Amino acid sequence: MVLFSIKKNDQIPVYQQIIQNFIRLIEGKTLNKGDKFPASRVLAKKLGLNRSTVYRAYQELIALGYAESMPGSYMTVRERPELADEKHKSKKGILLWDKLVKPEGGKIKTCYLQFRPEYSKNNANSIINLSSLDFDHRLYPLNQFRRCMNQVLVNEGEKVLQYGEAQGYLPLRECIAQRLQLHGISVGADEILITNGSQQAINLVLSLLTKAGSKIAIESPTYAQILVLMRYYGVGAMEILLQDDGMDIHYLENRLKNEKPAFIYTIPNFQNPTGITLSQAKREALLNLAEKYQIPIVEDGFEEEMKYFGKAILPIKSMDKNQVVLYLGTLSKVLFPGVRIGWVAAQKECIEYLTAFKRFSELTGSTVLQAAISEFFKQGYYDLHIKRAQRMFRKRMQTALKTIKEHFPEEVHCTRPDGGYTMWCSLKKPYHDEKRLQEILLRNGVTVSPGEYYFHSSNPRKYFRISIACLNEEEIEEGLIRLSRALKEM
Amino acid sequence: MVLFSIKKNDQIPVYQQIIQNFIRLIEGKTLNKGDKFPASRVLAKKLGLNRSTVYRAYQELIALGYAESMPGSYMTVRERPELADEKHKSKKGILLWDKLVKPEGGKIKTCYLQFRPEYSKNNANSIINLSSLDFDHRLYPLNQFRRCMNQVLVNEGEKVLQYGEAQGYLPLRECIAQRLQLHGISVGADEILITNGSQQAINLVLSLLTKAGSKIAIESPTYAQILVLMRYYGVGAMEILLQDDGMDIHYLENRLKNEKPAFIYTIPNFQNPTGITLSQAKREALLNLAEKYQIPIVEDGFEEEMKYFGKAILPIKSMDKNQVVLYLGTLSKVLFPGVRIGWVAAQKECIEYLTAFKRFSELTGSTVLQAAISEFFKQGYYDLHIKRAQRMFRKRMQTALKTIKEHFPEEVHCTRPDGGYTMWCSLKKPYHDEKRLQEILLRNGVTVSPGEYYFHSSNPRKYFRISIACLNEEEIEEGLIRLSRALKEM
Numbered sequence: 001m002v003l004f005s006i007k008k009n010d011q012i013p014v015y016q017q018i019i020q021n022f023i024r025l026i027e028g029k030t031l032n033k034g035d036k037f038p039a040s041r042v043l044a045k046k047l048g049l050n051r052s053t054v055y056r057a058y059q060e061l062i063a064l065g066y067a068e069s070m071p072g073s074y075m076t077v078r079e080r081p082e083l084a085d086e087k088h089k090s091k092k093g094i095l096l097w098d099k100l101v102k103p104e105g106g107k108i109k110t111c112y113l114q115f116r117p118e119y120s121k122n123n124a125n126s127i128i129n130l131s132s133l134d135f136d137h138r139l140y141p142l143n144q145f146r147r148c149m150n151q152v153l154v155n156e157g158e159k160v161l162q163y164g165e166a167q168g169y170l171p172l173r174e175c176i177a178q179r180l181q182l183h184g185i186s187v188g189a190d191e192i193l194i195t196n197g198s199q200q201a202i203n204l205v206l207s208l209l210t211k212a213g214s215k216i217a218i219e220s221p222t223y224a225q226i227l228v229l230m231r232y233y234g235v236g237a238m239e240i241l242l243q244d245d246g247m248d249i250h251y252l253e254n255r256l257k258n259e260k261p262a263f264i265y266t267i268p269n270f271q272n273p274t275g276i277t278l279s280q281a282k283r284e285a286l287l288n289l290a291e292k293y294q295i296p297i298v299e300d301g302f303e304e305e306m307k308y309f310g311k312a313i314l315p316i317k318s319m320d321k322n323q324v325v326l327y328l329g330t331l332s333k334v335l336f337p338g339v340r341i342g343w344v345a346a347q348k349e350c351i352e353y354l355t356a357f358k359r360f361s362e363l364t365g366s367t368v369l370q371a372a373i374s375e376f377f378k379q380g381y382y383d384l385h386i387k388r389a390q391r392m393f394r395k396r397m398q399t400a401l402k403t404i405k406e407h408f409p410e411e412v413h414c415t416r417p418d419g420g421y422t423m424w425c426s427l428k429k430p431y432h433d434e435k436r437l438q439e440i441l442l443r444n445g446v447t448v449s450p451g452e453y454y455f456h457s458s459n460p461r462k463y464f465r466i467s468i469a470c471l472n473e474e475e476i477e478e479g480l481i482r483l484s485r486a487l488k489e490m
Numbered sequence: 491m492v493l494f495s496i497k498k499n500d501q502i503p504v505y506q507q508i509i510q511n512f513i514r515l516i517e518g519k520t521l522n523k524g525d526k527f528p529a530s531r532v533l534a535k536k537l538g539l540n541r542s543t544v545y546r547a548y549q550e551l552i553a554l555g556y557a558e559s560m561p562g563s564y565m566t567v568r569e570r571p572e573l574a575d576e577k578h579k580s581k582k583g584i585l586l587w588d589k590l591v592k593p594e595g596g597k598i599k600t601c602y603l604q605f606r607p608e609y610s611k612n613n614a615n616s617i618i619n620l621s622s623l624d625f626d627h628r629l630y631p632l633n634q635f636r637r638c639m640n641q642v643l644v645n646e647g648e649k650v651l652q653y654g655e656a657q658g659y660l661p662l663r664e665c666i667a668q669r670l671q672l673h674g675i676s677v678g679a680d681e682i683l684i685t686n687g688s689q690q691a692i693n694l695v696l697s698l699l700t701k702a703g704s705k706i707a708i709e710s711p712t713y714a715q716i717l718v719l720m721r722y723y724g725v726g727a728m729e730i731l732l733q734d735d736g737m738d739i740h741y742l743e744n745r746l747k748n749e750k751p752a753f754i755y756t757i758p759n760f761q762n763p764t765g766i767t768l769s770q771a772k773r774e775a776l777l778n779l780a781e782k783y784q785i786p787i788v789e790d791g792f793e794e795e796m797k798y799f800g801k802a803i804l805p806i807k808s809m810d811k812n813q814v815v816l817y818l819g820t821l822s823k824v825l826f827p828g829v830r831i832g833w834v835a836a837q838k839e840c841i842e843y844l845t846a847f848k849r850f851s852e853l854t855g856s857t858v859l860q861a862a863i864s865e866f867f868k869q870g871y872y873d874l875h876i877k878r879a880q881r882m883f884r885k886r887m888q889t890a891l892k893t894i895k896e897h898f899p900e901e902v903h904c905t906r907p908d909g910g911y912t913m914w915c916s917l918k919k920p921y922h923d924e925k926r927l928q929e930i931l932l933r934n935g936v937t938v939s940p941g942e943y944y945f946h947s948s949n950p951r952k953y954f955r956i957s958i959a960c961l962n963e964e965e966i967e968e969g970l971i972r973l974s975r976a977l978k979e980m
Contacts, residue, residue, distance in 0.1 A: 016800075019800075019801065020801075023801070060800055060801075062769065062771065063735060063767070063769040063770060063771075063800075063803070064769075064770050064800075064801055064803060065769070065770025065771050065773070065774065065803075066770075068771060078771070080770065081774060081809045082809075083674050083676070083804070083808050083809060084676060084807075084808060084809055084810045084811040085676040086676050088811050089676065089810075089811055089813065090811055090812050090813060092813075093812055093813030093814070093837045093839075094781060094784065094812040094813065094814065095784060095786060095812075095813065095814055095837070095840075096784075097837070097839045097840050097843060098839075100699060100752075100786065101698050101699060101840075101843045102698060102699070102700075102701050105698040105843050105846070105847065106843075108843075108846045108847055108850055109842055109843050109846040111846065111850065112656070112842070112845060112846030112849050112850070113842070113846075115849075134652060134653060137648050137649075137651070137652055138648075140647070140648055140651055142643065142647045142648065142651070145643070145647075145651075146640065146643040146644070146647065149639060149640075149643065150636065150639075150640060153632065153635070153636040153639065154636070157630070157632045157635075157636065158627050158628075158630055158632065159627075160828055161627070161630055161632070161635075161826035161827070161828035161829065162624060162627055162826070162827055162828055163624060163822075163827045163828065164828065166602070184573050186573070186574065186575040186576050186579065195852075196686070196852040196853075196855075196856075197852060197853055199850070199851065199852050199853045200851060200852040203850070203851040203852065208591050208592060208595040209590060209591060209592070210592075211592050225850060225853075228850050229850050229851070232847070232850065245553060262590075277553070279552065279553040279554075279555070280553060280554050280555025280556075280570065281552070281553075281555055281558060281568070283555070284555065284571060291584060294584065294585060294586075296585060296590065310506075310509075310550055310553075310554075311506075311509060311510075311513070311550070311554055313553065313554060313555070314573070317574075318573050318574060319571045319572075319573060319574055320574045320579075321574040321578050321579055321580055322580050322583055322584040322585075323579065323580060323582075323583030323584065323585065324583070324584065324585055332653075332853075336651035336652075336858075337651070337652055337653045337853075337854075338650055338651035338652055338653065338654065338854075338856060338857045338858045339651065339856065339858065340852070340853075340854070340855065340856050347583045347585070347587070349583075349587045349588075350585075350587050350591075352599055352602070352603070353587060353591045353595050353596075353598075353599050355602065356595070356598045356599040356601065356602030356603075357595065357598055357722070359602050359605075360598055360601065360602070360689070360693070360715060360718050360719050360722065361689065361690060361693040361719070362685075362686040362687060362689050362690040362693065362830070363686075363687055363689045363715075363822075363827075363830075364827075364828075364830070365686075365830065366686075366828060366829065366830050366856050366859055367828045368826075368828045368829065368859070369856055369858070369859065
């Protein structure tokens with residue numbers, strides 16, 4: 001009956017030798033399902049061991065699934081299931097995910113599958129991309145960043161690779177507070193939450209300030225990706241038309257008399273998609289309305305740094321004495337999106353709510369990246385980089401505006417932004433066949449972003465967005481000439 | 491009337507000179523609120539300029555808020571509001587955030603303010619921390635990581651600092667898929683979503699698979715931070731008691747006959763907080779139940795790599811032929827939490843839902859960190875690090891178990907885990923005064939984690955969790971001796 005022997009002075013403890021031997025016998029099919037194990041008393045005697053040693057080994061064999069025992073009966077060999085490797089896995093599975101996931105999940109999945117091509121990008125070399133809002137990666141200050149990262153890892157790697165503060169790395173919050181001073185915004189580091197880009201800030205704000213059935217006031221058109229989240233959360237839109245100097249404040253005021261949105265979302269500078277800047281007078285009027293009706297303003301300053309022409313108009317937040325403005329900023333459109341750094345600046349109590357939800361939804365952000373970027377600020381690299389980027393994009397925007405003026409057919413109207421990367425074009429007549437439009441554009445070697453992405457309600461198909469974010473002057477000129485050709489063809 | 495002159499061949503365009511001059515006059519109080527601007531025709535004539543140049547300057551002055559005009563009347567100087575700097579800012583603000591934020595936000599804020607001390611940590615040198623589950627940062631393979639990061643930035647910095655794939659950097663997903671093979675799990679890179687640690691994975695799963703009023707089945711006690719999120723989302727608990735070999739499957743089965751939870755959340759290996767391992771037979775039984783009742787299992791394998799004693803029991807996911815298991819993994823408890831890398835491995839369709847919501851809630855994760863970590867895997871550093879960490883923590887756990895056996899009062903019962911970092915201790919009698927307990931612990935120079943964090947319903951105050959995650963052998967021995975002293979004092 002005893003099928004193996006035990007080495008008493010071996011490195012491997014005796015009870016583990018018993019386990020290993022039984023596993024070998026079972027896996028080698030010497031012992032098979034249903035076979036009885038020797039009684040522990042008997043085995044112990046035969047091997048010259050204490051019964052408790054055998055008992056311990058048997059308990060582990062049960063835990064490992066090689067054995068089972070019924071009360072009052074022998075322990076027997078148990079059949080372990082096969083691993084679910086590729087050949088055994090049912091590709092379809094047995095769960096119906098579209099039933100298990102809540103309906104909003106289905107909506108957002110559809111959007112994801114539609115949007116995905118944006119990130120796989122149309123990289124055919126011959127196509128000029130006037131649709132992407134990704135900052136030109138040829139301008140990345142890579143070496144400076146690499147030096148900062150290296151320095152941070154050498155000097156404080158142990159610290160910054162741990163969990164950090166949920167609110168974000170304090171030195172970076174201090175750098176951001178200092179930078180915001182340049183734009184007239186006075187906030188302390190405790191009034192700033194670092195987020196994974198602006199998009200996370202928008203998600204946090206929507207999560208906490210709205211519930212299904214809420215409405216928020218938005219410019220129409222507006223940032224495409226807030227619209228997807230609004231649909232996901234079941235949040236409706238109070239759509240405020242954009243005029244040449246920003247949203248129609250009178251219309252907003254009339255709407256507010258009857259209905260209170262959870263917040264007002266605005267992109268005052270070089271608005272996405274239109275490139276329009278909200279005038280100073282309207283900024284003041286909007287702030288007054290928000291105070292009067294006690295409605296928070298969510299001010300998206302995603303391209304605050306990218307002013308090229310005219311004197312700077314300061315953010316609404318700079319005048320926010322009564323703390324109704326949540327100001328969003330980000331590095332994603334002027335530096336590296338890959339570091340995932342954005343922020344919210346708002347009243348401390350509001351920041352605490354946002355931080356709390358962020359903390360329980362992912363614990364902390366990436367302290368190591370936040371530390372490298374705060375070094376990047378401290379070394380003065382950020383300032384240098386922004387000055388260079390402004391200089392280059394001023395020229396690029398000039399080229400764009402000049403090329404449009406010279407080449408576009410007269411019946412196409414385009415905005416003339418003071419900064420940022422985007423222009424908004426409207427056609428006299430709607431195009432009926434989007435597929436055909438895309439086909440003509442591709443044939444001419446150029447892409448733009450279709451206007452319908454930017455509207456909450458359906459709209460006449462007569463708009464598109466041009467972005468110069470990832471192109472140099474030659475590419476902009478050539479791209480816009482191609483686009484004008486395509487437009488004439490239509 | 492003309493208060494300034496213009497340099498026609500200056501670098502600054504003429505219209506901007508006009509603007510700057512007016513702003514100087516207004517800010518210097520030479521011109522004041524209500525003062526009229528000269529008619530554009532008149533000013534143009536005086537300065538010898540084209541009228542359209544003056545018109546353009548005037549339009550910009552209006553946009554900047556220095557002027558206003560009523561139809562059919564002169565343009566006049568407008569009062570601009572002061573900036574909201576520190577001395578003008580109303581500290582209290584006018585918004586009542588606790589009314590504007592939805593009630594669940596208040597609950598989570600309370601938890602945040604309570605939990606926060608965990609991250610500020612009790613760093614008084616004299617206190618030995620037996621409460622933290624943070625991996626010992628003295629074991630960080632810092633130089634290897636720094637080399638990987640540097641290499642990635644040199645070779646592909648431009649690429650990895652851009653937005654990446656929402657699902658996570660493909661080479662890292664491939665590394666993880668390969669690593670999971672070691673644990674018997676066969677999944678492809680398309681069945682993996684990289685998350686910001688396990689906590690984000692848990693948040694995504696809760697967001698998509700539950701709604702207010704849902705229930706999920708959890709072990710009791712369980713991971714403290716899923717409980718906070720459950721309360722936030724209004725999700726109830728089907729609490730399944732833990733036995734020495736894992737959750738009480740018979741009880742679970744009885745409950746499932748009457749009620750269907752949204753999913754079953756389990757930590758089969760070295761469970762947090764108890765250190766208990768779910769036996770193989772129970773893993774199979776649990777999987778069978780999930781298949782029978784069509785309920786997803788969320789298997790949290792957060793310390794899969796940290797097995798020290800006995801033969802490995804493979805994850806439930808390794809047997810998951812019918813694709814009902816969502817497997818969660820993370821680097822946070824065995825390497826650097828600061829890189830924020832965790833993952834979900836599940837059926838592709840399920841991954842698409844999770845990815846979609848992640849994508850719209852923050853666009854992408856940090857590709858640059860994901861790339862550095864995938865280099866870290868490829869260089870073999872991860873494997874080396876894990877082997878070393880296992881070796882060290884095997885000894886540390888042995889020290890802990892030995893010290894407990896030798897020093898703890900008999901009436902305190904502690905689990906004896908096969909891996910991980912935590913032990914669960916129960917007292918014979920509940921302590922009634924938590925403050926006094928903490929006081930006695932601190933006086934003895936040691937902290938543990940109070941048991942109540944880990945229960946969904948209130949519980950008798952007779953448990954606490956010991957964690958050795960951040961301590962070496964000497965510290966563990968000394969800490970446990972201090973703890974035993976405190977226990978005797980009680």
